[in-house]
Amino acid sequence: MKVKVIVTPKETVLDPQGAAVREAMQHLGFTAARDVRIGRYLEIEVEGDAAAQEPKLRELCHDLLSNPVIEDYRLEMPNEKS
Amino acid sequence: MKVKVIVTPKETVLDPQGAAVREAMQHLGFTAARDVRIGRYLEIEVEGDAAAQEPKLRELCHDLLSNPVIEDYRLEMPNEKS
Numbered sequence: 001m002k003v004k005v006i007v008t009p010k011e012t013v014l015d016p017q018g019a020a021v022r023e024a025m026q027h028l029g030f031t032a033a034r035d036v037r038i039g040r041y042l043e044i045e046v047e048g049d050a051a052a053q054e055p056k057l058r059e060l061c062h063d064l065l066s067n068p069v070i071e072d073y074r075l076e077m078p079n080e081k082s
Numbered sequence: 083m084k085v086k087v088i089v090t091p092k093e094t095v096l097d098p099q100g101a102a103v104r105e106a107m108q109h110l111g112f113t114a115a116r117d118v119r120i121g122r123y124l125e126i127e128v129e130g131d132a133a134a135q136e137p138k139l140r141e142l143c144h145d146l147l148s149n150p151v152i153e154d155y156r157l158e159m160p161n162e163k164s
Contacts, residue, residue: 008125021146021147025146028142028146032128034129035125035126037125038122038124039123040120041088041089041090041120041122042100042120043121045116046114046115047115063110064106064110065103
């Protein structure tokens with residue numbers, strides 16, 4: 001089953017990449033773009049029961065997939081078994 | 083209102099970054115990781131009515147935010163007005 005992880009820069013942290021994209025959007029005529037923030041999106045195909053592996057997945061999100069000093073992560077478990 | 087864009091590598095395209103993360107996960111004892119694919123996640127704060135700006139947003143997704151040769155994008159519009 002497929003688990004999704006979204007890693008985003010914390011609200012209080014500057015996101016220069018997002019600012020650059022906002023500038024580019026405005027340059028291309030999309031002046032309605034007020035703010036852009038860019039993060040990472042991971043799809044992890046997990047063998048067996050993902051719910052049982054949630055604690056280990058959270059540990060990996062914290063230690064490997066994000067930098068907790070400047071980033072937040074969101075772990076989305078699948079709702080139904082596949 | 084907030085619009086979300088998720089850019090992922092196409093199914094048929096190799097994702098070396100994802101493969102490296104899968105290897106690292108297995109190295110850290112999470113052997114249930116079968117496949118990892120990594121993409122980008124963007125949150126765009128749009129002024130005014132986002133629905134009216136959807137065509138322009140799609141154009142930007144195609145031209146600026148993704149590389150259509152190797153990537154797919156998914157544009158998620160807000161359901162309710164904020």
